Amino acid sequence: MSCDCNEFQNLTANLQLLNKSILDVVTKLDEQTSMLNRAVFKSATHCGCIEIHATKQLFSQNKTLEENQLDLENHIEGELCPKCREKIEEEMGELMFYLASMCSALNLDLNEIMESKLDHLKTLGIYNLL
Secondary structure (H helix, E strand, C coil), X not given: CCCCHHHHHHHHHHHCCCCCCHHHHHHHXXXXXXXXXXXXXXXXXXXXXXXXXXXXXXXXCXXXXXXXXXXXXXXXXXXXXXXXXXXXXXXXHHHHHHHHHHHHHCCCCHHHHHHHHHHHHHHHHHHHHC
């Protein structure tokens, strides 16, 4: 099933009843970000399907940006089990709901924002991160 950003944003706007105020939307977006982070960390600390081994990212002055990018790690070992994957996807969906709700409250177009960011990333490529 394919999802359209405009359709998603319109549906979220139509479903907003109790949390329609921008104050509610902002706080719910923040709360949902925390819930997503918690789900990721519980995958490591409670379930154990993944392990997180965070270390300092090392950049070599003798390598190109592209070569350094290949050497960087995401610090995750293992794969999400089906239960953790489902929970994280659920939390990501909720986060997207409140992001779309914020766009609607501020009369912004989520699809236009994503297209603009995509164009920006395509134009700057790896140099976007500097």
